[in-house]
Amino acid sequence: MTKKKKETQMVGQVTEPIVLEATMSVNDLKARLEELKNRDGVIGYILRNTTSASIDLKDPAKIIDFAVLSSSAIDASKELSNLFDLGNVNSTVVEGRNVKMLSLTIDENRISIFMEKNVDCEALRNTLCAKGPN
Amino acid sequence: MDNELYSFALKSTLDEIRNLCPDIRNAFMFREDGEITAADENTPRKTIVKIVDSFDGLMEKAETMGGIDLITVEGSKGGVNVSRMNNHYLVMVTSQNADKNYLNTITHTLVKTVLKLLEKINPAPLNNNPSEPRNEHEILTVKKDEKPTERAEKLAEDSEQPIKPETVRPEPTANQFMVENIGGLLVAADTVRIDNETLLQWQELYEDRKIEEVEIETFEGKSTRCKIKPVKDSKQEGKGVVQIPQKIQRTLEIRKGELVKVKPVVD
Numbered sequence: 332m333t334k335k336k337k338e339t340q341m342v343g344q345v346t347e348p349i350v351l352e353a354t355m356s357v358n359d360l361k362a363r364l365e366e367l368k369n370r371d372g373v374i375g376y377i378l379r380n381t382t383s384a385s386i387d388l389k390d391p392a393k394i395i396d397f398a399v400l401s402s403s404a405i406d407a408s409k410e411l412s413n414l415f416d417l418g419n420v421n422s423t424v425v426e427g428r429n430v431k432m433l434s435l436t437i438d439e440n441r442i443s444i445f446m447e448k449n450v451d452c453e454a455l456r457n458t459l460c461a462k463g464p465n
Numbered sequence: 466m467d468n469e470l471y472s473f474a475l476k477s478t479l480d481e482i483r484n485l486c487p488d489i490r491n492a493f494m495f496r497e498d499g500e501i502t503a504a505d506e507n508t509p510r511k512t513i514v515k516i517v518d519s520f521d522g523l524m525e526k527a528e529t530m531g532g533i534d535l536i537t538v539e540g541s542k543g544g545v546n547v548s549r550m551n552n553h554y555l556v557m558v559t560s561q562n563a564d565k566n567y568l569n570t571i572t573h574t575l576v577k578t579v580l581k582l583l584e585k586i587n588p589a590p591l592n593n594n595p596s597e598p599r600n601e602h603e604i605l606t607v608k609k610d611e612k613p614t615e616r617a618e619k620l621a622e623d624s625e626q627p628i629k630p631e632t633v634r635p636e637p638t639a640n641q642f643m644v645e646n647i648g649g650l651l652v653a654a655d656t657v658r659i660d661n662e663t664l665l666q667w668q669e670l671y672e673d674r675k676i677e678e679v680e681i682e683t684f685e686g687k688s689t690r691c692k693i694k695p696v697k698d699s700k701q702e703g704k705g706v707v708q709i710p711q712k713i714q715r716t717l718e719i720r721k722g723e724l725v726k727v728k729p730v731v732d
Contacts (some may be wrong), residue, residue, distance in 0.1 A: 338573025396529035403526045407519045408538040414512050415491065415558045417540025425523075
């Protein structure tokens with residue numbers, strides 16, 4: 332059984348290693364984001380990479396506004412990082428009057444999670460970035 | 466108390482905070498309207514302008530979440546914390562291992578207290594109001610050919626007359642605008658364009674004067690006078706931009722996207 336699994340992995344790596352790894356990573360992220368979305372106070376998320384984008388918000392009317400905000404926040408944090416030599420940006424949190432947004436980049440995936448202000452975004456980040464299966 | 470003193474008070478506060486917390490690499494403050502109110506010596510003005518400009522776009526987009534109260538950026542070599550305090554934003558760049566809770570406690574306590582104090586002393590500069598109107602009697606100057614006795618007589622005459630409201634006029638104050646290009650065959654090289662709203666505000670302030678010229682000053686200290694006209698493109702209205710021809714941009718060594726101070730010339 333173990334041998335068979337090993338073989339399958341090897342075949343995968345030989346044929347299309349990058350695609351397989353990326354797909355797994357995105358799927359894993361999506362699963363984690365879905366889990367997070369069901370938590371109290373979480374409004375939704377945006378997941379983007381070079382090939383696809385997933386947006387899941389409880390209020391669909393705000394999709395465009397939040398997508399633009401997410402993109403602007405990531406761009407602004409990159410500019411800050413360049414100007415002040417902050418290195419790779421691990422995460423950006425933007426707090427508004429009622430809503431809070433956590434943005435982070437994992438590999439090629441740009442993720443923004445929107446939540447109510449009282450939600451502990453550190454806990455969400457830890458769940459999202461935790462190693463191993465969800 | 467004028468803007469300079471406010472800036473001095475805030476700058477001193479930032480310096481003290483930096484002395485207390487060496488983990489703070491840069492610190493500066495700007496108002497919601499983008500005007501820089503205080504900055505440490507470590508941070509070049511141009512860098513601050515770029516950041517304010519970058520935040521301006523972000524703040525606009527963040528209206529959907531009720532404006533911005535706090536931004537935290539965590540990088541592998543350090544972090545940035547932008548927090549709203551009254552109508553100011555305090556930006557702090559910290560090193561990687563900074564104790565953020567300690568920094569937040571110190572800065573929030575000190576800066577908020579200083580802002581409250583300044584606001585109590587005189588709210589005008591913090592609220593970005595034009596400087597207090599000054600009575601023309603106070604700023605009466607002696608002309609070269611005027612004898613001291615003539616001046617005394619004039620003052621005496623003036624003091625007998627009741628002060629009319631028309632004589633009270635605010636000093637011209639500088640507004641900050643973002644530079645936009647203006648091009649075309651029929652563009653006058655000596656004329657800049659500003660939105661109608663600002664021109665109307667100036668017109669209201671200086672009722673009896675026609676504002677035909679403005680003084681543009683860069684943050685590097687370069688300035689020039691040029692003619693002023695309203696923007697033609699309605700999309701540029703209310704965006705806080707000043708359209709400047711390339712020739713003037715070259716003279717001032719500025720370019721699109723940078724911030725400049727624009728002041729009406731009231732002769």
